[in-house]
Structure formats: structure tokens, C-alpha cells
Amino acid sequence: MRQNLAVRNLKAxxxxxxxxxxLTALLSLMICGGTLLVASMRSGLASLEARLxxxxxxxxxxxxxxxxxxxxxxxxxxGYFYMPVERYEKIASLDGIAQISAQFYLASASxxxxxxxxxxxxxxxxxxxxxxxWIRRSYAKQLQxxxxxxxxxxxxxxxxxxxxYGVNCHVAAKLDKTGTYYDSAVFTSVETIRQLIASSxxxxxxxxxxxxPQSVVSTVLINVAEGYSTEEVMNDINIHVKKVKAVQTKExxxxxxxxxxxxxxxxxxxxxxxxxxxxxxxxxxxxxxxNERKRxxxxxxxxxxxxxxxxxxxxxxxxxxxxxxxxxGTVIAVMGITAFHxxxxxxxxxxxxxxxxxxxMLTSIISIAAVLVAGTAAAAVSAYRxxxxxxxxxxxxxx
Amino acid sequence: xKKLTVTDVILLxxxxxxxxxxxxxxxxxxxxxxGSWMTCHWAEQAVFAVSIGMMAIAVVRLFLERxxxxxxxxxxxxxxxxxxLIPNVxxxxxxxxxxxxxxxxxxxxxxxxxLTAIAGAADFVLSRKEGGK
Numbered sequence: 351m352r353q354n355l356a357v358r359n360l361k362a363x364x365x366x367x368x369x370x371x372x373l374t375a376l377l378s379l380m381i382c383g384g385t386l387l388v389a390s391m392r393s394g395l396a397s398l399e400a401r402l403x404x405x406x407x408x409x410x411x412x413x414x415x416x417x418x419x420x421x422x423x424x425x426x427x428x429g430y431f432y433m434p435v436e437r438y439e440k441i442a443s444l445d446g447i448a449q450i451s452a453q454f455y456l457a458s459a460s461x462x463x464x465x466x467x468x469x470x471x472x473x474x475x476x477x478x479x480x481x482x483x484w485i486r487r488s489y490a491k492q493l494q495x496x497x498x499x500x501x502x503x504x505x506x507x508x509x510x511x512x513x514x515y516g517v518n519c520h521v522a523a524k525l526d527k528t529g530t531y532y533d534s535a536v537f538t539s540v541e542t543i544r545q546l547i548a549s550s551x552x553x554x555x556x557x558x559x560x561x562x563p564q565s566v567v568s569t570v571l572i573n574v575a576e577g578y579s580t581e582e583v584m585n586d587i588n589i590h591v592k593k594v595k596a597v598q599t600k601e602x603x604x605x606x607x608x609x610x611x612x613x614x615x616x617x618x619x620x621x622x623x624x625x626x627x628x629x630x631x632x633x634x635x636x637x638x639x640x641n642e643r644k645r646x647x648x649x650x651x652x653x654x655x656x657x658x659x660x661x662x663x664x665x666x667x668x669x670x671x672x673x674x675x676x677x678x679g680t681v682i683a684v685m686g687i688t689a690f691h692x693x694x695x696x697x698x699x700x701x702x703x704x705x706x707x708x709x710x711m712l713t714s715i716i717s718i719a720a721v722l723v724a725g726t727a728a729a730a731v732s733a734y735r736x737x738x739x740x741x742x743x744x745x746x747x748x749x
Numbered sequence: 750x751k752k753l754t755v756t757d758v759i760l761l762x763x764x765x766x767x768x769x770x771x772x773x774x775x776x777x778x779x780x781x782x783x784g785s786w787m788t789c790h791w792a793e794q795a796v797f798a799v800s801i802g803m804m805a806i807a808v809v810r811l812f813l814e815r816x817x818x819x820x821x822x823x824x825x826x827x828x829x830x831x832x833x834l835i836p837n838v839x840x841x842x843x844x845x846x847x848x849x850x851x852x853x854x855x856x857x858x859x860x861x862x863x864l865t866a867i868a869g870a871a872d873f874v875l876s877r878k879e880g881g882k
Contacts, residue, residue, distance in 0.1 A: 468844070468845065502846075503845055503846035503847055503851075504844055504845055504846070505837070505841065505842060505843060505844045505845065505846065505851070506844060512844075533846075534845050534846070534847055685860070689856030689857075689859070689860060690852070690853070690856050692846055692847050692851060692852035693852040693853050693856075695847070696847060696852060
């Protein structure tokens, strides 16, 4: 019966109820949305660290000096660079190397479906230790010549045929989402990428017109052997192998880590500030509402409602409007971020991987709880005040 | 004009947002370098065409009796479902999901169409309940 009265009170004043719901919805939108954004960026960075999977990356010196290495390797901007395979062999002969594998890059020309190029990465399944373990999750067989594995963001499916530089490639598998540039890349074997590089050269569509596709590599990935430090091996390569630049992969992502920390700190501060402001605004809103309704509460006291009943009524109204607003705000935040995650990722320029459904639900529940705590805490002050009103004075209009 | 209901306003706002938005705000990818269009452009055109119909029905609804409004709401609900299916189901979008048609147009069209479908269906169900009383 008492709950019915609270619901009827809320329905009777749609504007007041609407404003309360809007305030709590904005509060939960900010808390849930901000938390999900930070969690997604952290997942993306963790995924990128796992995907890099090597201690050292060696690239042709021009790639480093042109500062396009991070764009290509970390941001996923399609591009390519090559160095003679002899440098790979020389690096492999140095001490302190436990695992070594070469990769081959090529950017597709705009194909029939799209106006932007796709990054094609070739790897040697015999020696690869960074891409293969992750491809194995989606595709356990050996890649044949002409087979490609597509990243999760590509609108191509197993069995489709894609054409790059006039070469038909068969989609053998589609990878799971990683939240990194790998999602929009195409992976293939050494034979296939050499075929594609040769075809791009034949068509005059490759910037490196004088290379022999059979005797070049783009990058060399290295895992350091036990007993050697990464710096030691990296310096050894930089000193003894000419025209290459060895870099630590951890250093490469330090810039992204710093950006991520800055962004997540800012969002964290904003969440706390908005929550604090929300509590103050709700406090004012409930206070004004209770002041406006003093005569109504006094009338309820006259017909037999106890002080406790009045306080309970105010609290119930606060919980109901708070819950409605918190649920609306949380649903909008989750739906908005899920639907527009790609656009958000593009704007942020950081790796972005949405948390699992379980984590999203947990974040939603915590956001709703935080908003309810703010709403009920603000209403509790007004409930205490209304429970102590002097009915006679109010009805006589003296208070 | 008959008395405005909340659903009248919601359906008119949603269909107008879809119609104007798909051309001005959350449009598909631009033309290729050679001036030709990708398939996502035709998805945009199809959504625009259907949303003009939806907007027209939403305007006509304002002048109808309650029972007729319910029929129009049901039609808008079905058109909403069809519109949500146009991008990437009926007409395939571009290859990479980071492209504008996937990142912006697809989610915006699906959200607005589904909301229109829900609002239309809710209005139809409510009017049936009112009629039964």
C-alpha cells in the first residue's frame, strides 16, 4: 500500500519525477560509460602486449628514421618496408637468440569493395612464434599457398575469395577479436605474400620497384635466450648488423601506455567529480521537493502516518526514481559503447577491446549501486528533516 | 490536428532523425578515388528511401483517429525492423569494420530503427488494450 503511494506520488508529478530520473540517468551514464571506456582501453593494451609476443623487433633503418614503424606495427596503418634476407641470416648467427622469425609486410591496393588499403602480413609457420599461437585458436591446419586468415574487423568470411593485386586468395579462417590493429589485417604464408609482392611489382604498384621478393624480409622478431639480457642482444644487433634498427617491443608500447594512463586518470577524476556533483544536485533536488511538499506531508501526519512512514515514503520515492534513472543511464552507456566502439577506438587512437559480457554486467551493477547510494544518501537528509516537521505549524502556515 | 500523444512525438522525432541523420550526420563512406561508390552508399540510399516513408507516415498519424494511428504505428514498427536489416544484412557494407559505414552508420541506423520498431509496436499494443476496455 505504502509503495503504491510512492508510485502514485511519482506519477502525479511527471516533470519532477522526470528531472530526478534524468539526473540519476546522467550520473550512471557517466560512471558506467567512463568505467567501461577505461576497462576497454586497458584490455586493448594487454591484448597488444600479448600480440607483440617478442622481446626485440628488428626493422630496416629507414623504417625507424621515417618514424612510420610505430604507425605500421602499433597503429595498424597499412605500409611496408624491406631489407635483404642476408641481414636476417646475420642476425640469426648472433649469440643470445632463442627464437627468431621474419615477417613480411604489404599494403593492399584499394580493392573493389573498399577505398582504403588493408595490411597484409606474411609469416613463416616453421619459425613463427608470435602470430601462429594465436591463429591456432581459430585455425589448426597448415596454411596452403593462396590461403589467407583475416582479422575480426574485416567483413570477409571463411570460404570467401578476396583479390589482392590480381591474385585470388581464399579465406581459410577468421580470427577472434583482439582490439588491436591485427583485427583489420590479413595474414598469410611466406609463399603467398611473395606471390603478392611479385604481383604488386609487376603491376608497378609497389614503392620498392627494385627488390627481389624471394630475397627480402620486412621485420625480424626475436626472443632472447636465457642468460642474456634484452638490452645486451639489442645492442649487439645494432652494433654488428648494418642498416637495421633493433628496438625493444616494451619500449614501443610505452607511448601507448602513457597515453592510456593519462586518459584513464582523466576519466577517473571526471567520474569522481561528476559523482560528487550528482550527490549535491540530488541533495538540492530532494530538499526543494520536500520543502514544496511540506503541507502534503503534514496532511499525511494528520490522517495517521507516523514520522517513520513519511521518511520511508521519501526514501521509496528516491529509490524508485533513482533505480529507473540508473537503469536507463547504464543501458544507454553499455549500448552506446558497444554499438560505437569502433568509432570510439578511431577517435581515441588507442587499442580498444570491450570487456567480457560478465565484466560488463558487473560494471553495470556497480554503476547502478553507486547511483542508488548517491540518491538514497541525498534523500536520507530530506527524509530525516520531514520526519521531524511540526504538523500544526505547517498546517497553520507558520513554517 | 488531433490531440498529440507521446508516441506521436517519439515516432516523428525518430523517423526524422533517421531520415536526416543518414544523409547529414551518420552517412556511409564517401566515394572512391575514381569517383565510384562502394556498396555501403546504396545501403545509405535504401535507408534514406525507407525512412522518408516512415517520416511521412509519422506526419499523417498526427491527423488520424486513435484506431487508425495504431495501424500506422504497426506499419512503422515493421518498417523499422526492415530498415535495421538493410545495412550489412540486405546490403553488405565495406570490408573493414573501422570504415565509417561500419563504425558510425550501421550502429546509428540499427539503434534508431529498433527504437522506432519498439515505439510503434508499443503504441499498437497499448491501443489494442485501450480498445478492449
